[in-house]
Amino acid sequence: xxxxxxxxxxxxxxxxxxxxxxxxxxxxxxxxxxxxxxxxxxxxxxxxxxxxxxxxxxxxxxxxxxxxxxxxxxxxxxxxxxxxxxxxxxxxxxxxxxxxxxxxxxxxxxxxxxxxxxxxxxxxxxxxxxxxxxxx
Amino acid sequence: xxxxxxxxxxxxxxxxxxxxxxxxxxxxxxxxxxxxxxxxxxxxxxxxxxxxxxxxxxxxxxxxxxxxxxxxxxxxxxxxxxxxxxxxxxxxxxxxxxxxxxxxxxxxxxxxxxxxxxxxx
Numbered sequence: 409x410x411x412x413x414x415x416x417x418x419x420x421x422x423x424x425x426x427x428x429x430x431x432x433x434x435x436x437x438x439x440x441x442x443x444x445x446x447x448x449x450x451x452x453x454x455x456x457x458x459x460x461x462x463x464x465x466x467x468x469x470x471x472x473x474x475x476x477x478x479x480x481x482x483x484x485x486x487x488x489x490x491x492x493x494x495x496x497x498x499x500x501x502x503x504x505x506x507x508x509x510x511x512x513x514x515x516x517x518x519x520x521x522x523x524x525x526x527x528x529x530x531x532x533x534x535x536x537x538x539x540x541x542x543x544x
Numbered sequence: 545x546x547x548x549x550x551x552x553x554x555x556x557x558x559x560x561x562x563x564x565x566x567x568x569x570x571x572x573x574x575x576x577x578x579x580x581x582x583x584x585x586x587x588x589x590x591x592x593x594x595x596x597x598x599x600x601x602x603x604x605x606x607x608x609x610x611x612x613x614x615x616x617x618x619x620x621x622x623x624x625x626x627x628x629x630x631x632x633x634x635x636x637x638x639x640x641x642x643x644x645x646x647x648x649x650x651x652x653x654x655x656x657x658x659x660x661x662x663x664x665x
Binding site: 470471487488489490491495496497500502508509510511514520521523524527528529530531533541 | 593594608609610611612616618621623630631632645647648649650651652654655656657659661662
């Protein structure tokens, strides 16, 4: 599918954060949701922070992505999808322990079914504003 | 919400919207305190979510997404246009349904993968 990005963006900065099991440097991390071993190299992004299979993340960063200043270390589940102005999808994670929200770009190998289910979630419930649709 | 505010004062309290300038009552029809404009759904960054307490940012927060809770209720995710912080708030009954609907279908209008592949399922 053609990308809707006519102009070239600045390349992403290399991420240099600790990913090993004991806080050392590593080239993979283990998902807290499904225990999948996830390599850090991801197609389309240099800043992978969630599992491509179940989209679960870990709450380790504070105010700045990659700073590793958060002591919570709770599991973060994907709660929603948003779209940037240039058409990029962004995942919104919420920490199950402290309720903090964070946002991250999706990677090229993220599970398309899970992404689509997340995007469809507002449209399947009974809360759907049918009146607004009928007024169109 | 502090207890020392008389209820009648709270009922007539208003705030101006950051974006569209609409004067909004501080209480929604259900009686809960609201934090975003029902017309354009913009909010104002007044609370620091990372360290707690009031925030010095005080700029507008744009609605970016809808999160669905386990019980089916919708929550609005706001993104601060200046510092990038995210907050979530339950929607009110009188919120603009068109903007809510637009936010719900926007990811499906710009999919990162062809949706035709899901047609055979």
